[in-house]
Amino acid sequence: MAEGAAARLRLAGLCFFLQLLTIILFAAFVRYGPESDPGLCSPQSNCSRRDPEPGSGYPRFRDAHLQALLGFGFLLAFLGRYGPGSVATSLLVVAFAVQWALLAQGLFYFSPKGKIYVGAQSMVSADFCTAAVLISSGAVLGRVNPIQLLLMTLLEVPLFACNEFILLSLLGVSRPSKIRLAAGLLPPASGPIPHPARVSCTHQISDSGGSLTVHAFGAYFGLMVSRALRQPRVDERGEQQDAGRQPDAFAVLGTLYLWIFWPSFASATTAQEGAEPWALLNVYFSMAASTLAAFVLSPILYEEGALQAAQLQDAALVGAAVMGMAGEMLLTPFGALVAGFLASHLSLLGSRFLSPILSSRLKIQDTCGVHNVHGLPGVLGTLVGTLLAGLATADAYGGRMESVFPLVAQGSRTASGQAWWQLCALPLTLILAALGGSLTGALLGTRALRSTPKSPERESKVLREVPEDGVNPEASDEELGGSTLA
Numbered sequence: 001m002a003e004g005a006a007a008r009l010r011l012a013g014l015c016f017f018l019q020l021l022t023i024i025l026f027a028a029f030v031r032y033g034p035e036s037d038p039g040l041c042s043p044q045s046n047c048s049r050r051d052p053e054p055g056s057g058y059p060r061f062r063d064a065h066l067q068a069l070l071g072f073g074f075l076l077a078f079l080g081r082y083g084p085g086s087v088a089t090s091l092l093v094v095a096f097a098v099q100w101a102l103l104a105q106g107l108f109y110f111s112p113k114g115k116i117y118v119g120a121q122s123m124v125s126a127d128f129c130t131a132a133v134l135i136s137s138g139a140v141l142g143r144v145n146p147i148q149l150l151l152m153t154l155l156e157v158p159l160f161a162c163n164e165f166i167l168l169s170l171l172g173v174s175r176p177s178k179i180r181l182a183a184g185l186l187p188p189a190s191g192p193i194p195h196p197a198r199v200s201c202t203h204q205i206s207d208s209g210g211s212l213t214v215h216a217f218g219a220y221f222g223l224m225v226s227r228a229l230r231q232p233r234v235d236e237r238g239e240q241q242d243a244g245r246q247p248d249a250f251a252v253l254g255t256l257y258l259w260i261f262w263p264s265f266a267s268a269t270t271a272q273e274g275a276e277p278w279a280l281l282n283v284y285f286s287m288a289a290s291t292l293a294a295f296v297l298s299p300i301l302y303e304e305g306a307l308q309a310a311q312l313q314d315a316a317l318v319g320a321a322v323m324g325m326a327g328e329m330l331l332t333p334f335g336a337l338v339a340g341f342l343a344s345h346l347s348l349l350g351s352r353f354l355s356p357i358l359s360s361r362l363k364i365q366d367t368c369g370v371h372n373v374h375g376l377p378g379v380l381g382t383l384v385g386t387l388l389a390g391l392a393t394a395d396a397y398g399g400r401m402e403s404v405f406p407l408v409a410q411g412s413r414t415a416s417g418q419a420w421w422q423l424c425a426l427p428l429t430l431i432l433a434a435l436g437g438s439l440t441g442a443l444l445g446t447r448a449l450r451s452t453p454k455s456p457e458r459e460s461k462v463l464r465e466v467p468e469d470g471v472n473p474e475a476s477d478e479e480l481g482g483s484t485l486a
Contacts (some may be wrong), residue, residue, distance in 0.1 A: 011146050015096075022099045030102065033117030040142045054059065061120045063264035064127040067257065068134065070096050072265050092146060093137060094130055101129035104161040105312050108169075124268045129160050132214045136222030136437075137303050138368035143229055148444045155443070158223055159436040164213050167205040167425045205425045206389065206404055208279055209266035211381030219375030220433040221440075227364045227483030228441020259287065262320045266327050280328035280386040283320055286340030291318030293344035302350045314373045321377035325385030325422070328404055330396050343380055347372045390419030 005408075070090070105125055106116030133153050137144075145154070205214050268339035294315035322343035323336065331339070350372040358364040358371065392408060392415045394401050407413040413421075443449070 007145065007147075011150075014147055014150055018096060018154070022096075025103050026099075029114070029116045030106070031115050031117055033119045033122070036302065054192060061123045061127075061268075063261050064124045064268045065264040067261040068127045068130045068194055088144060089137070089141075089149060090134060093133055093149060093153055096150060097130040097133045097157060098123070098126045100154065100157045101126035101161065102157045105112075105129065105164070107158075108161060110167040121269075128214055128269075129157055129164075130208055131210070132160050132218035132221070133157065135215065135218030136225065136376050137371055138370045138374075139219070139222030139226040139366050140229060141367040142320075143226070143365070143367070144444065148449055151449065152440055152444060156436065157441045160213070160217060160222070163217060163432045167207065167213060167429065205422055206328065206385065207325045207382075207425075208269045209283065209320070209324030209327045211321060211326070211378045211385065212425055214378075215321040215324055215374040216378030216382065217429050217433045219370045219373075219378060220430055221437040222370055222435050223358075223364050223366060224373070224437025225441035225444065226366060227362065228438055229445050230363050230365055251261060255316055258313065258316045258320070262287065262316070266320060266323060278330070279323070281333070282327045282331050282336040283323045285333050285336035286323045286343070287316050287319035289337040289340035290344035290347075291315045292321075293341045294348065297345055297348045301348060314347065314369070315344050317373050318343045318377045321374055322381040322384065324378065325381045326388050329385065329388040329392070331384075331388060339381075339384055342376045346376055346380060350376050379426065382422070386419050386422040389422045390416050392418070 102122060103116065104119055105122075106118070109116070133156055136152065136156060137149060140149075140152075205212070263283045264278045265281045267277055291312060294311055298311060319340040322339050323331075326335075326339065351369055355366060355369065355372065358366060364371075389405065391400070392405055394409065397404060401409040405413075405415070405418055408415055408418050
């Protein structure tokens with residue numbers, strides 16, 4: 001009990017320090033941008049790019065935020081032993097990551113006055129970053145305490161912002177003034193402020209739904225952290241994925257939230273100017289096909305035959321992950337169905353045959369299977385997006401070419417050149433994720449940060465260990481059958 005109280009005090013101290021730090025940084029650098037105040041758009045400015053309806057940016061932020069908070073929160077809750085605690089942990093990560101992401105992403109887009117301007121679209125981008133952190137946490141769930149998880153967030157968010165900035169803004173962009181204008185970093189009289197790195201008209205690498213920047217980066221960053229924190233005596237897949245009293249309920253809720261909010265989450269950063277929502281439709285078709293594919297292959301690969309709710313949740317995620325890059329491209333409904341169907345099979349085969357190799361040969365313990373659900377589909381989505389970029393033509397895209405592939409539309413790059421840059425983004429992201437994850441895992445594995453519980457799963461209980469009425473507080477996890485939120 002004394003050890004638990006000390007852990008809670010350390011967590012409270014870290015939360016106080018991090019919140020105080022962000023408050024100070026927000027006070028010094030963060031301001032509401034012109035997009036947040038119609039009065040800041042002067043009569044001389046070209047305000048035609050402003051949303052026609054006041055507050056129309058809020059629905060995009062709302063859907064992205066609900067997806068990050070509830071969809072990913074319940075995604076990590078299907079494990080019986082960690083279900084309730086993972087929801088609290090997800091809330092802790094979201095609360096800090098959103099604040100830290102605004103600062104980290106804004107760091108690369110300082111205005112001439114040295115300020116970071118934020119608005120609804122800024123929050124959408126911060127939620128994309130938060131989603132990547134939550135994906136990473138799925139690889140180490142049960143083997144890190146909340147202090148380690150907060151520190152992992154502290155280190156991962158700036159690296160995510162750096163990778164995003166390189167892929168979406170730096171490569172091939174030769175006019176710095178245009179970058180600042182599109183990023184919304186000019187003075188208020190210059191017009192409304194979209195968010196940096198999420199403005200379609202300046203994308204060097206088209207990845208609106210985050211196949212590469214969110215799913216692949218988050219998955220492989222978390223896997224490398226997991227490898228650095230490996231505990232040889234613990235069989236993660238067998239030890240931690242035991243049944244509890246509520247895992248199916250959590251998985252069902254998470255699946256419903258994925259189906260409701262993910263299409264709008266993936267299309268939150270695409271063109272909103274009255275065009276057909278290709279990203280939304282492609283993601284929806286892909287999720288439908290990937291879910292159906294789970295019913296095709298799962299009974300063949302697993303002896304139990306019947307699908308579990310968590311497997312359906314994974315299937316929906318796979319379909320969304322593979323559409324992250326290709327979603328806003330001219331994939332057609334047929335292509336979206338094929339991509340989702342193939343991605344689901346790839347994920348299931350990876351779970352059945354590749355996961356044991358990762359554990360035995362590469363010494364990577366992947367608690368929630370993020371490699372199969374996010375990593376592999378993210379890589380496949382990048383390859384699909386690369387193929388579509390190489391096939392893009394002005395006749396097929398029409399006026400949308402300017403928003404999806406601006407450099408191709410302007411004639412400064414060929415379609416094959418765009419495809420080459422899309423492909424080059426993959427190894428760059430994987431290298432940054434692997435190096436960053438390895439260094440982060442090495443830091444989190446130091447003796448000063450790692451707790452010394454009787455068993456590995458107790459490291460995740462600082463937020464959730466509350467005995468129920470009539471239950472011995474010293475009982476084991478198997479005797480408790482679960483825990484409730486503190």
